[in-house]
Amino acid sequence: MELAMVELLPAGFLALRAAAPYLAAAVALYVLVEQLSYLRKKGPLPGPSLVVPFLGSVAQMVRDPAGFWDVQAARARESGTGLAADFLIGRFIVFIRDSELSHRVFANVRPDAFHLIGHPFGKKLFGEHNLIYMFGDDHKDLRRRIAPNFTPQALSTYAAIQQRVILAHVGRWLDQSAASGEAMPIRVPCRDMNLETSQTVFVGPYLTEKARERFAKDYTLFNVGLMALPVDLPGFAFRRARLGVARLVRTLGDCARQSKARMRAGGEPECLVDYWMQETMREVDEAAAAGLAPPAHTDDEEIGGFLFDFLFAAQDASTSSLCWAVSALDAHPDVLARVRAEVAAVWSPESGELMTAEKIQAMKYTQAVAREVVRYRPPATLVPHIAGESFQLTEWYTVPKGAIVFPSVYESSFQGFPTPDAFDPERFFSEERREDVAYKRNFLAFGAGAHQCLGQRYALNHLVLFLALFVSVADFRRDRTDGCDEPVYMPTIVPKDGCCVYLKQRCARFPSF
Template identity: 85%
Template sequence: MAELLRAAGFFDLRGAAPFVVAAAVAMYFLVEQLSYLRKKGPLPGPSLVVPFLGSAVRMIRDPTGFWDAQAARARESGAGLAADFLFGRFIVFVRDSELSHRVFANVRPDAFHLIGHPFGKRLFGDHNLIYMFGEDHKDLRRRITPNFTPRALSTYAAIQQRVILAHLRRWLDQSAATGEAMPIRVPCRDMNLETSQTVFVGSYLSEKARERFAKDYALFNLGLMSVPVDLPGFAFRRARLAVARLVRTLGECARKSKARMRAGGEPECLVDYWMQETLREMDEAAAAGRPPPAHTGDEEFGGFLFDFLFAAQDASTSSLCWAVSALDSHPDVLARVRAEVAAAWSPESGKPITAEKIQGMRYTQAVAREVVRHRPPATLVPHVAGEAFQLTEWYAVPKGAMVFPSVYESSFQGFASPDAFDPERFFSEARREDVACKRNFLAFGAGAHQCVGQRYALNHLVLFLALFVSVADFRRDGTPGCDEPVYMPTIVPRDGCAVYMEQRCRTFPSF
């Protein structure tokens, strides 16, 4: 019998190899499908998913449509949640504001881990504020506080205005030369990169280093939106290597600042304020015979500064574009902003707008906050469930799931006529929607990881608004669909916010 079976090929696996492989692949697909369905439970979402990729192709091709579909499922089901599958990862989309708060409030090793980007740990490196927990994170944030005092913000405001005006001059010159509408998304990004570099590390970054810095940051931006293949020749690998270079460069800036502050220099940029306070605490520890405070190495500072840069760069670019778009489509708002700024500052004054006058521009401040509410730049804040977490009475997020609280969806919950652009909601003493709807205003996050630089970010937007409306007359190139949001990686107008511009003031500001 054995000889007959052998002759029939039952013991010859060479011919059966393709069938074995096919069976193994089919088993993998089945296990993956069953695992997805088990994790999905009662949540709305696709019943069948493409093996490994899931909905990744649609997400890459049309991120706006993909996330809109998640929101629609969560809204129409009444669950406030939706499920899907991306690159082998089970994901949970969170639309409900209170459930988003539950995620933000439970960032800890046994609950949710803030990651900032689905593959951020690999991309950003180890020394990053967003990956820290508990007392370690709390202590570092405490030591960051001196970077955003009124005195520090006043120092930054003068720098911000010089950089903004230099770029506005170039925009106006280009517009005058071409007579064509200029998409300002990329110019805004370049302006913000120079602003961040100058505010954060000042003169410690040479012109040559700035050129390399800009190239590396462009590589990083491309990697953010690419397929996460960490192999030579792929955008993700180039981005990861660029981040490592950027961190080293920023770490060298921290080293130079420490030396200058140790020599008694006055703070001229953010890293100076940070190093001044750090040196004081290091000296106190040394005098008491204690080891230096944690996270005071130059490379660690480089990682933290890159975290600041990432937070300030693309989010600010998004907000500036949406602000210009909103002012163009709301001439009454534009007129009020111009009148308020003109009452406080003139381009012909030869002086920058002071910190006190910035705070006095209450309506312009309200416009800035409404821009951020109406079009929150970072629409989603990715987290990973370190352990299973009971998010609702009826659903527990499984361990390892990627969770996406939607800041964008929260921004349209609770507010009166939420789809309307209406700065009065933040200005009117009678309405006070900033108080009544505070828990839905999540553009800067919430909980322990709430954006530590939000005052700086709003000041930057206010200063841009004040300077732009004072020196430029402008109008949008209103092509069909130009203001549809697209991900780049934060949301921006589809046409890059193309505007016609000409100089408005008699004398362009110089100080």
């Protein structure tokens, strides 16, 4: 009877049953080899002794990113090593808390050491044409060509655009708040404001209204994909994000093409890509006249990729800083009063004029507040790199090839500075304290080394302008609830409640430009 039943079973099932012991042995061997490999790479570093096969600690990281990285920081601090190890989706990782060790990583971005990746699966997500993946002279040459984008003249052009966009959005927030009478979370409105600011500053005249709508949708897909599991299959958020980025890069590349034509025809720069293409077209034309090929990295789609890099750097980091700035000012009315007084001395909402570059530069205390916001809550808390080759990070530990290292600029921001847990703009304003100089090596929110953020002055200017305009036209009160200021990843850190505030118009006449 049993023999007859066996004969009725499919041959494939019988083969699978016969192979089951071998498959089980293979899985067991894989798990054993993976565990031994992890322990060998971990060496003396603190971290889990056993890891879940292939997945590692990814469940904890996805469920509670802030808590996961807090655990890494605690291990690094309590062990006294400044380092901690863990395992995520088949990859060995090293968390770096110590500022000097972070500097060692930033100072050694090169093919045979560390490669900046921006995201554990960033190259696949961001695409090939991205500034963060470049090295050596090629990278230096591109940064030289980008430098005209951030001259005082260019920043002055952007400041006028920024002010118009900020005021238009804040005006809508005030109308919405007046109509509802309720507290509103400003994270998403800040993100929308920043997206319009970035679009207009970077490629303003070249985006149609329809392109802007598609742009916003694709950027939302990208944001969702950043925080999703890296499953590159139809129907998954990561795949939608990757395809969205490809469309964004093509759109930005078309903007570069239009700007090239306009700059070659003698047009005046009106946005960032114009300042960039003005110099680029001069170099392209000089090369053509000499019978040479166009300079490297002047292809439209390549430039689109680099512009996307700028957009990503400016967008979510700025959203984070604006939210934390509002929360900090609400919690420190003395700081708020000083900012309002300083702004009122140089600009009034009823003046009918925008702030000039000279007036922006005169607001030294407001600039100190902006720097303290970035120190106190650095938006991009971690800067992932991958070890292209084994690298001796300390006398007693070598980072193995293929490991992903996470220098924590957040942890560095709370090292060295006196009373680091206090929000204290005076540390960057006082001539006696000058902590921006004394503890410069711990102020890593904009990175360090060859890949230090090119647009940091633009980013700080944007925060200063927002602070100056917002506090001048709006009275605001934070809707404080338990845990509202706990940092959550979106993908940069923001207050847990989205920064809920009650808003009311402060000025007699709202400015319109």
